[in-house]
Amino acid sequence: MTAVATAPPELMPAADVAVAVAGAAPVARGHAAASRSLMATISQLVRPRIAVMVLATVATAAWLTGGQPVEPLRLVMVLVGTALVAASSSIVNQILERRTDRLMPRTAARPLAAGEMRVAVAAWWSAALLGLGAAIVTAAGGWPAAAAAVATWLLYVVVYTPMKLVSPLNTAVGAIAGALPVAIGWLAADGPARLAAGDARGALAAAALAGVLYLWQFPHFMAIAWLYRRHYAAAGLQMLTVVDPTGLRAAGQALSAALAMVPVSLVLAVPSGSVRLFLAAAVAAVAYAVATARFAIRRDDATARTLLLTSLATLLGLLCAAVAFGRPV
Numbered sequence: 037m038t039a040v041a042t043a044p045p046e047l048m049p050a051a052d053v054a055v056a057v058a059g060a061a062p063v064a065r066g067h068a069a070a071s072r073s074l075m076a077t078i079s080q081l082v083r084p085r086i087a088v089m090v091l092a093t094v095a096t097a098a099w100l101t102g103g104q105p106v107e108p109l110r111l112v113m114v115l116v117g118t119a120l121v122a123a124s125s126s127i128v129n130q131i132l133e134r135r136t137d138r139l140m141p142r143t144a145a146r147p148l149a150a151g152e153m154r155v156a157v158a159a160w161w162s163a164a165l166l167g168l169g170a171a172i173v174t175a176a177g178g179w180p181a182a183a184a185a186v187a188t189w190l191l192y193v194v195v196y197t198p199m200k201l202v203s204p205l206n207t208a209v210g211a212i213a214g215a216l217p218v219a220i221g222w223l224a225a226d227g228p229a230r231l232a233a234g235d236a237r238g239a240l241a242a243a244a245l246a247g248v249l250y251l252w253q254f255p256h257f258m259a260i261a262w263l264y265r266r267h268y269a270a271a272g273l274q275m276l277t278v279v280d281p282t283g284l285r286a287a288g289q290a291l292s293a294a295l296a297m298v299p300v301s302l303v304l305a306v307p308s309g310s311v312r313l314f315l316a317a318a319v320a321a322v323a324y325a326v327a328t329a330r331f332a333i334r335r336d337d338a339t340a341r342t343l344l345l346t347s348l349a350t351l352l353g354l355l356c357a358a359v360a361f362g363r364p365v
Contacts (some may be wrong), residue, residue: 043164077147081130081158082123089351090122090217091115096355097221097245102240102307102364106225113176114224118217120169121185128193129160131155136201136271142264177224184219191216204276207261207289211253218246237307237364244303248354251300254293255328256347258286262331262340287332290343294328297321301354309365324350 094115098106106114130137130148135148147153166189174182190259194214199206222242258276261268265277276286301321305314327346331339 041332046168052338053056054302077152080146081127081161083126086126087119088320091119091219092355093245093249094118094224095219096358097218097242098225099221099359099363100245100304100307101222101225101227102230102235102241108175109226109356110142114181114220117169117172117174117176117182118220120165121189122169124162124165124169125189125192127158127165129197130195131158131162132193133200136273137273140267142267148258173220173224175221177330179301180228181220181223182222182345184216188213188220189218200273201274202274204274204279206274207257207276211250212259215246215250216361218242218249226238235364236256240359241304241307241362241364244300244306245358247300248297248304249351251293251297252347252351253289255331255343256351257326259331259340259344259347262284263337263344269293283335287335291332294321294325298325303308304354304358304362308362310361313357313361320350320353320357 054247095111098111098114120138131144133143134146134148134155137143143149148155148158166186170182170186173185191209196206196210196213199209219242222238225238227238261275261277262283265275265281268275269278276289277283280286298318298321301317302314304317305311324346327339327343331343332340
């Protein structure tokens with residue numbers, strides 16, 4: 037075979053350069069598209085927005101526990117391990133729901149629902165992530181924190197996910213799973229030892245944070261359930277807005293939780309005695325209750341979207357205020 041010499045680009049005729057560039061462009065676009073496709077698949081599998089909320093909860097709980105701050109490297113490792121456990125739970129959730137996901141437009145493109153990933157591959161990755169994440173949390177935060185992470189995984193995967201097919205009480209169970217990450221942060225920051233030593237402030241702050249997160253989820257989930265009620269109905273998922281299409285029961289549950297969240301939010305300020313945290317919690321919780329009341333009265337898509345956005349702003353505001361003003365001194 038005769039070798040063909042290729043001139044360097046600066047010595048090639050302009051027309052040949054144009055042909056070479058035109059030939060290379062589709063290859064480059066193909067690599068970029070493949071990279072974007074891989075990143076999109078990973079993002080759809082692990083759902084990073086949910087993971088970020090979990091990690092913010094763990095970090096805030098550790099901060100509020102009080103005493104000496106958790107060593108930065110330890111906290112980072114606890115967060116990394118928790119993120120891996122959360123990613124594993126998201127993958128298993130999509131394995132279990134791949135058939136119902138195909139019936140809903142907003143989830144039909146997920147990798148497992150669309151058939152882009154085999155169940156066996158997804159199961160292998162979920163098991164590896166769970167094992168690695170639990171090991172990292174154990175090494176950095178101790179076995180009690182790892183046990184709380186695994187308990188959250190089990191409650192979300194084994195109880196909440198299957199329950200969506202049989203009972204509207206799934207929201208109450210899911211809310212517990214959403215509040216449990218507080219225990220990961222509290223345990224990783226040696227909360228039990230501080231409580232046994234007579235310092236109850238960190239435990240009270242963590243308990244208040246868990247209560248806030250539990251109650252916060254009901255208006256948040258009901259807004260989503262209302263906006264996608266037809267999708268859930270088509271997939272056979274037993275959301276409260278499907279069982280009661282009028283939305284009255286969903287509105288009542290959401291409003292009850294939002295009103296209960298007002299005094300619980302104020303308890304966040306008790307351990308630190310911070311007036312600024314008290315005021316910030318009062319404003320955020322009352323604004324959330326008002327948005328929930330508007331949804332409860334009108335029960336339409338506009339007020340549901342407003343409630344959904346308000347829920348995110350409320351949680352962000354409460355967590356930021358707790359970190360800025362709420363640490364026991």
